[in-house]
């Protein structure tokens with residue numbers, strides 16, 4: 001599809017208020033962020049979707065053109081336009097590459113919100129309502145769905161689904177989706193009744209922890225390990241039971257209202273535990289961390305929450321960021337492994353956290369880190385992207401797996417549940433053991449090796 005470049009004389013020349021064909025597609029603030037793009041193209045080579053198909057409308061610059069043209073009323077919202085915007089992984093690699101500091105993620109989420117509001121099909125609206133208004137805000141409902149999925153995964157049904165899909169009796173997509181779904185833990189992560197786990201030994205810090213929505217179901221052991229690593233390093237860990245999903249999946253899908261409701265619920269939950277007393281609010285999922293840090297932007301126009309959201313966001317740290325900043329005090333034992341590290345997009349590009357996870361890996365005795373080429377490039381997971389855009393997701397994953405396997409190790413460390421699932425899928429597709437692990441799992445293993453009597 002040809003992209004028509006909007007008439008641009010100088011940066012900020014056309015404003016939302018002045019633009020004659022404006023459809024009110026973006027707020028003034030998001031439009032201002034959009035027109036910072038000077039079309040230099042420095043972001044193109046960093047964009048996984050552009051690298052996969054070479055199409056300008058599937059590049060950051062092309063997508064910004066499209067959003068701007070729609071916003072200025074010179075381009076109708078066609079199925080093609082929607083498709084190019086939906087193909088974006090929102091990995092934000094373009095933000096890192098951009099010399100004009102275009103906040104691409106902010107613009108894309110705003111554009112998707114408007115698309116959902118104005119142009120979504122009834123089916124898409126219903127699915128979005130079901131997921132982001134009826135399921136993710138309610139941990140008990142998520143747990144119920146998780147329990148049903150776990151029973152399904154441990155029954156012969158996945159095998160039968162695969163057979164029927166191969167025989168073309170069921171759609172092939174069903175079998176692919178089934179393989180991409182997270183394998184649910186045997187035991188889900190539970191927030192303790194006391195909503196607090198005390199430090200082991202001398203108390204050095206008091207931190208809050210967000211348990212997440214997918215992590216307790218699919219990575220319960222990693223959440224357990226996160227609590228153990230924090231307490232072993234002198235932290236009282238506060239886990240308010242009223243906390244909710246961070247809203248990242250809703251935000252990426254364009255449901256800004258559901259995201260804002262979840263943000264308010266989380267702020268309320270931590271304020272009830274004296275948020276200002278907490279040194280940090282720690283999270284072990286990169287996508288969630290980026291979202292939690294954006295609560296100030298999300299709620300800036302809400303007079304009741306704007307200042308509280310700013311205080312909340314200022315305390316959020318990825319677990320690797322917190323541990324690298326405060327220093328590891330727990331004894332560390334040997335972990336004899338060679339690993340490579342995948343920079344989760346929302347950690348490297350969304351939060352600019354790159355050196356801290358590597359510092360922690362280097363601190364584990366016996367562990368060898370082999371850097372992979374383009375470790376900062378997306379693996380194709382991107383929330384539910386691998387389910388809604390399976391073909392592009394697999395193209396992006398294949399490029400990633402080439403770089404993983406070229407390191408000579410198939411143990412990949414990442415700090416985001418989506419990346420771990422996607423990388424394990426890639427390893428399995430290449431006939432390897434699924435050995436993608438979270439960084440806190442390795443830290444926990446190291447601490448356990450030093451203190452073998454620990455539970």
Ligand code: SF4
Pocket residue numbers: 046047048049050058059060063087088089090091092093094095104
């Ligand atoms: S967010 Fe990622 S996929 Fe989307 S345009 Fe930017 S680099 Fe490309």
Ligand code: SF4
Pocket residue numbers: 036037038039040041042043044060061064094097098099100101102
């Ligand atoms: S690098 Fe930034 S300014 Fe250049 S084309 Fe990409 S988004 Fe626009």
